[in-house]
Amino acid sequence: MTISVPATSANLGPGFDTLGLSLNLRNRVHIHPSSFFSVSIRGEGADNPRLKGNNLFINIFNDHYRYLTGKKGIFRFRFINKIPLSRGLGSSSAVIVSAIASAYAAAGVNVSKRKLLNLALHYEHHPDNITPAVMGGFNTAVVENRRVYSQKKRIPGYLKAVVVIPDKPISTAHSRTTLPKSYRKEEAIYNVGHASLLTACFFNESWEMLRIAARDRFHQAIRMKMLPELFEVQRLAVEHGALMSTLSGSGSTFFNMVYREDAAKLHRAFEKRFPSFRALILDFDNDGVIFS
C-alpha cells in the first residue's frame, strides 16, 4: 500500500498559525508486510540515514499500529521524499500525517480525514500545516478542546505556485523566540482584518485583492530579516505579477502565487537572480493525503 502527503505553505501572510494551503509536491511511502524490518529512503533526506523524520515516522506508526491491532507489525518501508526538510514546506506535518495514515492502512482500519487530522494534532500543535496536508486546498483552521475545526476551499487549476527554496533554513525554534510576546491593538486588528479578507478572497476567487489582503504585521518582516535576500525575492515576485508573495511557514521558503501564464517568467527571474536557491513551479493540490 502507498500513502502520499502533499507539501504545505502555512502561516500564510497575516494568517499566523491558522491559514495554510497544499502544494502538489508529495512525499510517498510504500509499506509492505515483511519478515524483517527495513527502511529505504530516496529523495530528500536520503543522504542522512539517521534522519529524525524517519525515526518520528516509525515511532508514530508503531504507536498507532499497536493500538489498532494489539501487536507490533513487521514492515518494509520505502520512502520517496520530495518535500525539502526544514524549509517551511510542511515536511514534519507530512511525516506525522503519513505515519498515522500508514498505520491505519497497514492495520486495515478505515479512518476519516477529520479523525486523522485530530490524531495528527497530538504531534503538531499548530493546525495550519497538518490541515491542508490532510484535506488539500486552502484551509482556515483553529484548535479548540484539542480538536481542529477547519474549512476548505479548492484552488482552481489556472493558478500556480512558484516557490523559492533558499540554500539554508531559518530555525523555527530560533525564529519563534524573535517574535514579540504581544501586539499593539492596532496590529492585532490589522492581522484579524487581513486574514479574514485573505480567506474571503480565496472563497470569492478575487485573486487580485490578495495583494492587499496578504499583508502581515505579526511575523513576516521579523523573520525575513534573518535572510535578507527574501526581501529581494518578494520584490521580484511583485514585479512579475505575483498575486501573493509571503513567507512559507516560518521560512526559509518563499511562497508566490501567480496566474498560470506568469509562472515561467517568474521562475526564470528567480533562477537568474538567485542561482544558489531552488525555484519550483508547482500546481496546487486539492486532495491532501491519498491512500492507494
Next chain:
Amino acid sequence: MTISVPATSANLGPGFDTLGLSLNLRNRVHIHPSSFFSVSIRGEGADNPRLKGNNLFINIFNDHYRYLTGKKGIFRFRFINKIPLSRGLGSSSAVIVSAIASAYAAAGVNVSKRKLLNLALHYEHHPDNITPAVMGGFNTAVVENRRVYSQKKRIPGYLKAVVVIPDKPISTAHSRTTLPKSYRKEEAIYNVGHASLLTACFFNESWEMLRIAARDRFHQAIRMKMLPELFEVQRLAVEHGALMSTLSGSGSTFFNMVYREDAAKLHRAFEKRFPSFRALILDFDNDGVIFS
C-alpha cells in the same frame, strides 16, 4: 427620490473592526426639491428634533451636493427611521451612507457602490458597519491607503437574526477606553484564527461551526460586563439553538443568528425573560443601500 440603508451588526465575534453583516431593518429618506428647506422625522429619533444624526445627514448631504453641482440645493427631507440609535446597529453609518447617496441622487450623478463606500470612510474610519450598509450581506473589510477593500457573501433566506435591544446604550467612546491597548500573542492569534474561520464558515455555509468560530478574546466579555444581563441573553440564545450569538458592534444590542424555524421560540424566550428589552426577528439583507 428615496434612499434606503439597512441596519448592520459589526465587530462580529472575533472580527473586531472588520466583519459585519446587513439586516433588513431600514432607514428611508425621501428627498424632494422644494422652495424651502424642511425636515420631518418619523420613527427612531422623531422625539428629538435637534438630533445629532440629522444634522450630520444635512451637513454631509450639503457638502456633497455642493461639490457635485456647484450650488446649494433646497430640498424637503422626510426621514422614516427604523434603526435604533446608539445601540450598535449601525445607525450612524446608515446616516452617513444615506446622506452621500442622497446627494448623488439629488444631483443626478451616478455613483458606484465602491465609490460610495470610500466616500463614507471619510466620516466613519472603521469599515465594518459602512461596508455591509453599502453592499448588503456578510462582509470582510480592511482599510489601506484610505480605501476600503472588502469581499461580500450573500446570506441565505433560511437564516434569521433575532436581535435583542436593551433599554440603555453602552457608550462607544467609554467602551473603547476600557479595552486593552495590546493583546498577548496567543490572544491575537486566537482572534486571527477565529475571524478567518468565521469568514470561511459563511462562505461554505457551514453554520454549525460558527458556534466555535464566533468566539472572541478581544472585546466582547469586557463590554458585556458593562451590561451583565447580556451574559444571560447569550446563554438563552445558545440554549435555544443559536448558531452565533455575539455583541452587535460595541453593543448594547446582542445579535443572534438562527435557522428560520428556531426564530419564534427564541424571540418568545427573550420577550419573557427581558420584558423591558426589545427583541426583533429580522431577515438578513443582501442589497445594502437602495436608490429608488
